[in-house]
Amino acid sequence: MTAARFTPGMTVRVRRAFQPGHVRTPYYARGKRGVVERLCGIFANPEELAYGRSGEPKLPLYRVRFAQQELWPDYRGTAHDTVDIELYEHWLEPI
Amino acid sequence: MAEPPDHNHDHHHPEGAVRLDYYEAMQLAVAELLIEKGIFSADDMRREVEAMQARTPAKGAAVVARAWTDPAFKAALLKNGTAACESLGIEMGPTHLVVVENTPGVHNAVVCTLCSCYPRMLLGPPPDWYKSRPYRSRMVREPRAVLAEFGLRLPDSTVLRVHDSTADMRYLVLPERPAGTTSLSEGALAALVTRDCMIGVAVPKAP
Amino acid sequence: MTNEPGRGVHDMGGLPAGPVKPNEHDYAMWERQVDALMVLLINKSRRVITVDELRRGIEGLGAGAYDRLSYYERWIASITQILIEKGVITNDELGRRMEAVKARFEGTT
Numbered sequence: 001m002t003a004a005r006f007t008p009g010m011t012v013r014v015r016r017a018f019q020p021g022h023v024r025t026p027y028y029a030r031g032k033r034g035v036v037e038r039l040c041g042i043f044a045n046p047e048e049l050a051y052g053r054s055g056e057p058k059l060p061l062y063r064v065r066f067a068q069q070e071l072w073p074d075y076r077g078t079a080h081d082t083v084d085i086e087l088y089e090h091w092l093e094p095i
Numbered sequence: 096m097a098e099p100p101d102h103n104h105d106h107h108h109p110e111g112a113v114r115l116d117y118y119e120a121m122q123l124a125v126a127e128l129l130i131e132k133g134i135f136s137a138d139d140m141r142r143e144v145e146a147m148q149a150r151t152p153a154k155g156a157a158v159v160a161r162a163w164t165d166p167a168f169k170a171a172l173l174k175n176g177t178a179a180c181e182s183l184g185i186e187m188g189p190t191h192l193v194v195v196e197n198t199p200g201v202h203n204a205v206v207c208t209l210c211s212c213y214p215r216m217l218l219g220p221p222p223d224w225y226k227s228r229p230y231r232s233r234m235v236r237e238p239r240a241v242l243a244e245f246g247l248r249l250p251d252s253t254v255l256r257v258h259d260s261t262a263d264m265r266y267l268v269l270p271e272r273p274a275g276t277t278s279l280s281e282g283a284l285a286a287l288v289t290r291d292c293m294i295g296v297a298v299p300k301a302p
Numbered sequence: 303m304t305n306e307p308g309r310g311v312h313d314m315g316g317l318p319a320g321p322v323k324p325n326e327h328d329y330a331m332w333e334r335q336v337d338a339l340m341v342l343l344i345n346k347s348r349r350v351i352t353v354d355e356l357r358r359g360i361e362g363l364g365a366g367a368y369d370r371l372s373y374y375e376r377w378i379a380s381i382t383q384i385l386i387e388k389g390v391i392t393n394d395e396l397g398r399r400m401e402a403v404k405a406r407f408e409g410t411t
Binding site: 024025026028040041043046061063065071072075076077078080081082083084085086087088 | 191193208209235236237238239240251252254255256257258259260261262263264
């Protein structure tokens with residue numbers, strides 16, 4: 001079990017990485033900056049489970065809130081609109 | 096098999112059809128082999144199909160109506176969605192439910208861009224459009240345009256929060272109780288709550 | 303559709319696409335049975351396969367099949383592939399059984 005590295009309110013950046021294979025970090029979020037909304041819990045690693053392995057060690061999972069304008073500079077809604085994405089800790093970097 | 100993207104396969108075989116679809120044959124063959132190998136029984140399979148048929152948006156609507164009429168339940172639901180639903184006797188299985196609340200000035204909507212994660216225990220299986228390329232692609236980038244296609248036009252002053260269901264959580268939108276419904280019973284309130292209201296592509300309307 | 307390297311066919315958030323058509327259909331019995339099969343296989347008491355393996359299999363179908371197959375066609379294609387990989391069923395017994403099932407259905411046995 002890993003102790004959670006981030007707490008709600010912290011600003012984080014999603015790592016840029018483009019490996020093949022199963023990941024649950026959407027392409028559109030990579031390299032983007034958001035704010036931790038909550039810690040969802042500690043969950044088995046899907047990138048391991050997908051290949052029939054144990055998924056250990058388990059990872060903290062967060063909901064990270066992104067401003068739409070951070071994700072899409074040409075976003076046509078309003079400045080306060082957001083997307084929340086669940087992300088496992090190894091994809092997040094502190095800022 | 097050259098079908099355009101988002102083609103909806105209906106697989107309706109009229110009575111007496113003589114051709115069995117390739118994937119239907121695969122399903123039947125795999126199920127038979129697994130039953131023969133004792134992985135599960137034919138009864139297990141039948142019970143599971145029945146359980147799936149029993150899961151409908153009525154379960155989610157009952158949760159919403161309870162939250163509208165019982166502030167303590169609503170607080171519990173927002174704190175731990177799974178535990179609160181289980182307290183109503185709803186079987187949640189492995190689901191980790193997060194309930195997101197619409198309030199005056201904040202609207203929530205749910206998508207799964209990577210596959211089609213959906214709170215099945217409360218809403219049943221997802222509709223085709225939820226799993227379609229247009230919804231999954233556009234809901235995170237131009238959600239106001241997508242909502243408008245569903246007939247929901249949000250004022251600019253409303254904050255729109257889209258939830259991309261990428262991992263272990265499942266999301267249910269708790270809509271706002273419509274004005275003018277103070278005299279309605281919990282059952283009558285539940286009847287106002289459609290599936291689409293709990294995905295966040297619609298809002299409930301007073302009768 | 304995209305040619306961005308490292309972006310899976312399933313990873314479509316933000317890509318251009320047409321209007322959302324409000325389609326739905328009542329699931330056919332065979333589709334419900336695919337769903338039931340999956341629920342039984344991932345059940346904690348059996349844990350024959352995981353949802354993550356199902357997804358990995360679907361993502362590995364390739365761009366053509368991903369868009370061409372219906373939802374539950376993708377599921378059964380992936381479930382079957384993983385059961386073969388894991389040695390739960392063999393390719394040979396599957397091939398024979400599918401022919402037997404078709405023959406039964408079509409009334410040729």
